[in-house]
Amino acid sequence: MCLAIPGKVISAEYEGSLRIGRVQFGGVMQPVSLDFVPEAQVGDYVLVHVGFAIALINAEEAELTYRALEQMGMLQGELPQSEETIPLGGAHEILG
């Protein structure tokens, strides 16, 4: 129920007192309330839950996290693996 998915704001306009955006999720477009993210502009990515955008996705933080994770284990990877390191075959297939 707390499922929320990121989508891109394609347009935004007022319908009565509600600010409704058309938000694109992959190939699907849905009307979404933007009332909780008044700062959202066309082109921004928002996190949508039950038809309401609950956050603007922070592109800078997303980039930082991803880069930090990519760097992780680079150094250890060059060292011999310790005994308790588990085998990882197949993980790529499952996660990819």
Add this chain to the structure above:
Amino acid sequence: MKYLDEYRDGELAQRIIREIARKVTRPWVLMEICGGQTHTIMRYGLDQLLPASIELVHGPGCPVCVTPASLLDRAIELASRDDVTLVSYGDMLRVPGTNRDLFSAKARGADVRMVYSPLDALRIARLNPDRKVVFLAVGFETTAPANAMAVYQAHREGLDNFYLLASHVLVPPAIRALAASPDNRVRGFIAPGHVCTVVGCSDYEDLVREFRVPIVVGGFEPVDLLQAILALVSMLEEGRAEFANEYTRTVSHSGNLEAQRIVDEVFEVADQPWRGLGEIPQSGLRLRSKFAAWDADKVFDLHVPNAEGDSDCISAEILKGLKKPTDCSAFGCRCTPESPLGAPMVSSEGACSAYYQYRRHDLVALK
């Protein structure tokens, strides 16, 4: 899809798992609170990829699972009235009440409809002024703002045929109840990322101080969850009990202030019964008296006993992280998603449904 694919990267996941394996020296029990996180763990088999000394137990973060049967009984009674249209999220329709579920009420002729958003519920009320439209709404802090907005909007439009029948629950009091319980085994919590997106982080920092237990906010993709597990394992191995936010692309320290404002305008905190866990003080939300005209419990004269039915379902132990779905003798045989004994087998966030959906071929064969 941007902001999804990157966090499903298998190479990256393997790197984090290697790092976890390098750090862990002792067994640790960790709990993810949110059922959405449980489903990611089972779907991607994260529990099987982690070192065996890390045990993941599944928390009470499934709103459908913790909604009291008596609320469903009230919904079924309302739905059976000739002048009422009952609308709700799809998950709610198959959850067993004391005797039956909303789908079977619908099969007997009740006007029951499924909606994706509270905005759809409002639309149905506007289009059907001669019907009393009751929106059965459940949810944690993530969903409360949307449900609050529906009531606020009905109030603003003067929509007098829309009513809320609700069960809203709050995560921090549930963590407090679990952490304070004498049989608690959990040494670190993964906090629910989308709840924190709305409410921010300060309640979780308080819990860290109160129980000296590490809490890390995690997201919902495999890489997000592994990152949170790595942070917890690092703290536990180093003897630190701290708060960390590993879902910074959507969670800020103060949360979404607009969403908090509408929740505070429409709801007030109240004691709340949880299915399986019993009553937890100050763990729910109820409509403020200003909105009594939209409160189904106040407007309709409902006579439904407040009884929890007996059942073979062990969901109470599962929701507390004391048992796994496979510890249940009914799992996969007498209890399936088509014929559930309890809510965790129904909900798209229930732990039993996750085990059934992604692991039943191994698990049912084993039994």
